[in-house]
Amino acid sequence: MNKVDVLLGLQWGDEGKGKVIDVLTPDYDVVTRFQGGPNAGHTLEFDGQKYVLRSIPSGIFQGNKVNIIGNGVVLDPALFKAEAEALSASGHDLTKRLYISKKAHLIMPTHRALDAANEAAKGDAKVGTTGKGIGPTYTDKVSRNGLRVGDILENFEQKYAKAKQRHEEMLRAMNFSYDVTEIEKEWMAGIEYLKKFNLIDSEHVINGLIDEGKAVLCEGAQGTMLDVDFGSYPFVTSSNTICAGACTGLGVAPNKIGDVYGIFKAYCTRVGSGPFPTELFDETGETLCNNGHEFGSVTGRRRRCGWIDLVALKYAVMINGVTKLIMMKSDVLDNFDTIKACVAYKVNGVETDEFPYELNDRVEPVYKELPGWKTNMTKMKKESEFPQAFNDYLDFLEDELNVPIKIVSVGPDREQTIVRYRLD
Ligand code: GDP
Ligand code: IMO
Ligand code: MG
Numbered sequence: 001m002n003k004v005d006v007l008l009g010l011q012w013g014d015e016g017k018g019k020v021i022d023v024l025t026p027d028y029d030v031v032t033r034f035q036g037g038p039n040a041g042h043t044l045e046f047d048g049q050k051y052v053l054r055s056i057p058s059g060i061f062q063g064n065k066v067n068i069i070g071n072g073v074v075l076d077p078a079l080f081k082a083e084a085e086a087l088s089a090s091g092h093d094l095t096k097r098l099y100i101s102k103k104a105h106l107i108m109p110t111h112r113a114l115d116a117a118n119e120a121a122k123g124d125a126k127v128g129t130t131g132k133g134i135g136p137t138y139t140d141k142v143s144r145n146g147l148r149v150g151d152i153l154e155n156f157e158q159k160y161a162k163a164k165q166r167h168e169e170m171l172r173a174m175n176f177s178y179d180v181t182e183i184e185k186e187w188m189a190g191i192e193y194l195k196k197f198n199l200i201d202s203e204h205v206i207n208g209l210i211d212e213g214k215a216v217l218c219e220g221a222q223g224t225m226l227d228v229d230f231g232s233y234p235f236v237t238s239s240n241t242i243c244a245g246a247c248t249g250l251g252v253a254p255n256k257i258g259d260v261y262g263i264f265k266a267y268c269t270r271v272g273s274g275p276f277p278t279e280l281f282d283e284t285g286e287t288l289c290n291n292g293h294e295f296g297s298v299t300g301r302r303r304r305c306g307w308i309d310l311v312a313l314k315y316a317v318m319i320n321g322v323t324k325l326i327m328m329k330s331d332v333l334d335n336f337d338t339i340k341a342c343v344a345y346k347v348n349g350v351e352t353d354e355f356p357y358e359l360n361d362r363v364e365p366v367y368k369e370l371p372g373w374k375t376n377m378t379k380m381k382k383e384s385e386f387p388q389a390f391n392d393y394l395d396f397l398e399d400e401l402n403v404p405i406k407i408v409s410v411g412p413d414r415e416q417t418i419v420r421y422r423l424d
Contacts, residue, residue, distance in 0.1 A: 002213050003258030004206075006246045007326075008220030010316035012232075012270035014296070014303065015263040016328035016409060018042025021058035021219045023407075023417050024261075029214040030066045031059025032206065034249030035239040036221030037074035037107060037137070038083075039130040041297030046414035049090075052297045055080050056087070056098065057219050064097055066209070070202050071103035072239065072249020074137040075149060077190025078109075078183060084193070100194065101202035102150030108160070109180035109187050110167035111136040117176035127235055128272025130299055136167075138238035149199055152191050203251025210256060218246040224316035225270075232359050235274025243320040262322035262403070264313060266330040266339075266393075269303040271296050275359035278306035278342045292332040307340045307367065310400050315355035317401055324406040327397070330390070331410045336372035339393065343368045343400065370396060377410045383420045 007024070009015040022044045025031055038054040044061065045051075053060075055075055057067040069075065084094055111133030118135065119126045129135060140146040145166065151159050171178060210216060222241040225231045230242060239245060243260050246252060267288055270276045280288065285305045288294065294303035316322070333339055342365040344353045351366060373389035380386065386394075386408075394405050408418045 001256065002210050003256050004210060004216035004218055004246070004252055005259040005261065006218040006220065006243050006257060006320075007261040007263060008241065008243060008320060009223030010262045010264045010313055010320070010322070011223045011268055011309075012225045012276070013221075013223040014041075014269060014271065015223060015265055016043075016326075017220060017263055018044050018053055018058040019328070019409065019412065019414070020261070020263060020326055020407065020417070021217065022046070022061055023414055024217060025059040025062035025065055027215065028059065028065065028217040030068065030206070030209055030216040031057040032068040032070050032202075032216065032218050032250055033057045033073050033221065034070045034218050035072040035241060035245045036237065037134055038076050038079045038132045039134045039237060039298070040221035042219075042221070043297050043412070044414070045412045051087075054083055054298065056083055056094065059217065059219070060087070060092060060094060060098070067094070067098045068200075068202055068206065069098070069100045069104055070206070070250040071101040072245060073101070073104045074107050074134060074141075074239075075100070075104050076107035076132065076187075077194050078186040079132075079190075081186070081190040081193040095196050099198045099200045099202065099205065100149055102148060102153075102199050103202070104149045105137055105141045106147045106149060106151070107133040107137045108147065108163060108167065109183045110164055110171065111140070112183070113171055113176065113178035113180060114167060116178065117171055117174045120176065121174060126273060128274070130272075135238045149194065152194060153199070156191065206250050206252060210252070218250065218252075220245070224319060225312060227319075230315075230319050232274050235272065257321075259323045260321050261324050261326055261406070262317060262320055263326040263328060264308070265292075265328050266333050267292075267308050268306050269294050271299070271301050271303050275361075275363070276304055276306060277312075277345060277359060277363050277365045278309045279304050280306045288332060291335075292329055307342055307365070309342045309365070310397075311342060311345050311353055311355055313401060314353065317403055322403050325397075325401065325403050326407040326409070327394070327405050328409040330408055331376075331378045331416075333372060334376055334378070335374065337374070339370050339372050340367040341370065341396070341400075342366065378416060380410055380418060383408075383418060
């Protein structure tokens with residue numbers, strides 16, 4: 001049976017998913033997003049150009065591939081229009097090869113206001129969301145009050161007015177002041193713009209493509225530690241970012257999932273609030289942030305940095321059924337004398353390598369120290385050039401995680417990607 005492959009983040013997002021989706025696209029006919037929305041920021045660099053994609057799949061730059069925004073995605077028409085128009089201005093017209101599920105939910109301007117109101121109400125306990133209305137939109141989906149892309153084709157104004165009124169009542173009850181007049185205009189223009197695209201019943205289209213033998217790659221957004229069920233709840237996003245999310249977010253049956261590419265940084269980052277056991281508050285953390293340019297691609301927020309966490313990674317490998325690993329940003333560690341990896345947690349003084357119910361202040365990382373490779377790897381093209389200490393680091397990770405590391409990334413550019421030949 002022809003199967004679809006999934007690529008997803010194993011940490012707290014920003015692992016480099018966009019870059020690798022772009023690198024892998026030539027091997028596929030179709031690239032799809034299955035969850036999340038414009039909270040994502042997927043960066044691609046090639047030919048001296050940099051692009052940040054938010055709702056549009058990262059398969060749009062390599063050939064005339066079909067790209068699909070699946071039913072599990074939440075779409076903001078205003079942001080989508082801005083993103084698609086910017087791409088069109090740079091010579092990438094998408095109207096003929098980008099398909100959008102009619103079942104994807106619409107992020108309304110009042111969802112953004114509700115996102116801000118919810119955060120304000122939480123005070124110090126705020127999630128640190130991207131402010132894009134993600135949580136309120138998924139809340140409306142689950143409470144059966146949402147508007148879907150398919151709704152724009154008939155009696156939309158009435159449906160919109162009703163949903164907006166509901167939100168206004170909620171905002172009033174929260175005593176939250178806001179003004180959506182300006183963004184509402186852009187948003188309505190976005191609704192008209194959406195009509196230029198192929199609005200489809202994506203589950204039929206995708207399954208049809210699978211039956212035709214087409215190679216389909218699903219692009220995850222966020223990361224496993226931000227999954228609403230398995231992440232560091234409540235400091236998570238509002239969708240299932242894990243592999244199972246590709247099934248519900250596209251209408252692909254579980255037995256049609258093929259390879260699961262799990263992507264991680266050689267260290268670890270997180271944006272927004274919430275626990276992060278291996279976070280560094282010292283000079284090393286500062287160096288990781290500076291070397292890795294760890295600032296959010298969407299919000300510009302400084303990313304918190306720390307050592308790789310193998311307890312969390314093992315958990316992510318298990319939850320997703322990862323078959324191939326991809327390690328990113330190894331170049332950021334090129335100058336380190338030693339590198340640490342968290343191999344266990346100490347919880348109330350007891351050591352465990354099992355990911356706990358809750359990551360709280362009582363969870364302390366237990367580290368193993370490894371020698372650094374002290375070599376500039378950014379121009380390397382093949383595995384045979386890797387320094388011994390780097391190979392030792394890869395072997396150590398593979399032993400711990402029990403999954404082969406198939407791809408290593410040594411810089412942000414498309415070309416700075418090494419597929420390990422011994423695994424081909
Ligand atoms: P995504 O959300 O998972 O697609 O990741 P982001 O694009 O938000 O963040 C990854 C950042 O790291 C981007 O700025 C990329 O250009 C950059 N990047 C990707 N791979 C590498 C790498 O191997 N080395 C370095 N130094 N930067 C990388
Ligand atoms: P990509 O796809 C990193 C984080 C936010 C916040 C939490 C909830 O680029 O990896 P939300 O706006 O989703 O309600 O915010 O999730 N977050 C991300 N962090 N990368 C992302 O996407 C993220 N999308 C959301 O910072 O902590
Ligand atoms: Mg990102």
